[in-house]
Amino acid sequence: xxxxxxxxxxxxxxxxxxxxxxxxxxxxxxxxxxxxxxxxxxxxxxxxxxxxxxxxxxxxxxxxxxxxxxxxxxxxxxxxxxxxxxxxxxxxxxxxxxxxxxxxxxxxxxxxxxxxxxxxxxxxxxxxxxxxxxxxxxxxxxxxxxxxxxxxxxxxxxxxxxxxxxxxxxxxxxxxxxxxxxxxxxxxxxxxxxxxxxxxxxxxxxxxxxxxxxxxxxxxxxxxxxxxxxxxxxxxxxxxxxxxxxxxxxxxxxxxxxxxxxxxxxxxxxxxxxxxxxxxxxxxxxxxxxxxxxxxxxxxxxxxxxxxxxxxxxxxxxxxxxxxxxx
Numbered sequence: 457x458x459x460x461x462x463x464x465x466x467x468x469x470x471x472x473x474x475x476x477x478x479x480x481x482x483x484x485x486x487x488x489x490x491x492x493x494x495x496x497x498x499x500x501x502x503x504x505x506x507x508x509x510x511x512x513x514x515x516x517x518x519x520x521x522x523x524x525x526x527x528x529x530x531x532x533x534x535x536x537x538x539x540x541x542x543x544x545x546x547x548x549x550x551x552x553x554x555x556x557x558x559x560x561x562x563x564x565x566x567x568x569x570x571x572x573x574x575x576x577x578x579x580x581x582x583x584x585x586x587x588x589x590x591x592x593x594x595x596x597x598x599x600x601x602x603x604x605x606x607x608x609x610x611x612x613x614x615x616x617x618x619x620x621x622x623x624x625x626x627x628x629x630x631x632x633x634x635x636x637x638x639x640x641x642x643x644x645x646x647x648x649x650x651x652x653x654x655x656x657x658x659x660x661x662x663x664x665x666x667x668x669x670x671x672x673x674x675x676x677x678x679x680x681x682x683x684x685x686x687x688x689x690x691x692x693x694x695x696x697x698x699x700x701x702x703x704x705x706x707x708x709x710x711x712x713x714x715x716x717x718x719x720x721x722x723x724x725x726x727x728x729x730x731x732x733x734x735x736x737x738x739x740x741x742x743x744x745x746x747x748x749x750x751x752x753x754x755x756x757x758x759x760x761x762x763x764x765x766x767x768x769x770x771x772x773x774x775x776x777x778x779x780x781x782x783x
Contacts, residue, residue, distance in 0.1 A: 461670055462656075464683045465594050466649065468728055474499050474506075475586035476644040477568035478629050479559075483577025485546060488553035492540020496588045499566055506540035507587040509648055511609055511622060515580030520544050521603055532610035534651050538601040539591075547580060570630050583625060585644040594728060596714070600665035607654040609647075615654055621646070669713045674701055678710065682722050686729060687749040692718055727763040730756070734768055735775035741768045 474496075481487075489495075492506025510517065511534045520526030521541045526549055529535045537543055544553045559571055565586065591598045609618045625643045656667040669675040677699045682690060695718055696706045710718045726748040733744050745756035760768050 461676070461679050461683045462649070462652065465597055468732060469594050469597070470590050471507075471645050471648070472501075472588040472641075474501075474588045474641070474644075475565050475568060475584070476625065476629065476640045476647075477584055478570045478626055479572070479582045479584050480570075481547065481573040481580045481582075482575040483547040483580075484551060484575060485573045486544060486551035486553040487546065487556050487559060487573075488544050489542055489556050491542045492537070492586070495540075495565055495586055498564070499588060501588045504588050505591045507589055507648060508537040508540060508543070509585045509587075509651060510535045510545065511583040511585075511647065513581045513583060513622060513626070515547075515578060517580050517582065518544075518546050518549050519604065520549070524603065527604070527606060529606055532608060533606050534609045534647070535604060535606055536648070536651050536655070537604045538598060539603055541603050543604070545582075547578065583622060583629075583647070585647060587644060587648055596666040596724075600667045601655075605655055607651050607658070609651070609654075615657070618647075618650065621650075664713050664715065666714060669710075672709070672713050674699055674706065674709050675713050678706060678718055679721075682718070682725065686722065686726050687747060689749065690719070690722055723759060724763055726750075727760050730760060730768065731764060731771055734772045741772075744768065 489508070492508060493504075496502070496504045496506045510519070510529065512529050512531050514531055516531060517529045517535075518526060519529055519535050521537070521543045526544075527535070546553065559573060560568060608615065609622065621643070625640070625647070628640055628643070652667075656671055659668050659671065669679060678695050681695060681698055692703045692707060696703045699706060701709075707717055710716070710721070714721060730744050730748045733739060733747060734741070737744075739747070741757070742753045745751075745753045748756070750756035750759070757768055760766075760771075764771065766774075
């Protein structure tokens with residue numbers, strides 16, 4: 457149930473697998489990356505954000521962002537930087553980094569396949585990925601995530617080993633076949649989603665926030681119901697009945713875990729869905745309003761402006777690059 461909600465949200469976030477390549481480094485080495493927004497812009501997405509991940513398949517890697525103490529990432533672990541923070545990777549702390557452009561040369565990021573830093577020391581091998589996304593599309597997900605986190609991608613506790621997937625991804629990178637480009641992009645998305653799932657499953661029992669809500673038995677059921685039919689005429693009493701709880705229990709649990717009542721969450725989710733439909737479809741505002749559960753267009757427009765800060769007509773006009781014409 458929780459994974460379905462996560463998938464639903466990630467569809468709205470619009471992940472776009474942009475980069476997946478293998479990197480091999482021999483010590484000593486230290487590379488500095490740019491902020492994800494800069495990489496996204498270089499890939500033709502100047503208004504979007506980026507997510508980095510690095511899966512260490514051999515050796516170990518030191519990773520650090522500005523203002524952090526840094527962490528070691530061991531073979532079989534993935535490092536995820538969900539906010540696209542500029543970071544440093546190396547074989548030990550304290551080395552002076554070189555810009556990653558030195559390693560890439562003039563090759564565009566999305567054409568990277570197999571890069572190497574040759575020296576005489578110990579070898580580390582990574583699968584490096586970068587995803588372009590519109591993270592503002594669902595702020596609660598990203599607000600839950602720290603600047604960087606590590607997860608085990610091999611067999612760990614109840615989690616299966618992802619070695620076959622990683623080996624397959626590496627093979628597609630170094631031995632490209634017809635259709636391999638699209639396949640690599642989808643694999644980058646899959647690796648990121650699996651890392652998110654493993655991070656969520658490892659959260660402490662008393663954790664709060666959106667990912668913790670997915671894992672919570674009561675909140676997770678309520679979220680799944682609302683995401684399965686956001687246009688339905690939901691109220692707290694109906695949600696409580698269908699989650700086998702009381703209104704008080706559901707409301708208190710929602711506020712404790714997510715920091716807001718259920719109906720406030722539902723309104724925000726409806727407005728995200730409506731915004732995407734306004735940008736991508738030719739439906740009238742009245743029809744968009746109906747699709748997210750509003751019989752009154754005026755009530756929808758008020759709720760949309762309150763949540764999104766702009767009118768539905770302006771959001772549509774901006775998406776099409778046209779002058780505003782109110783419907």
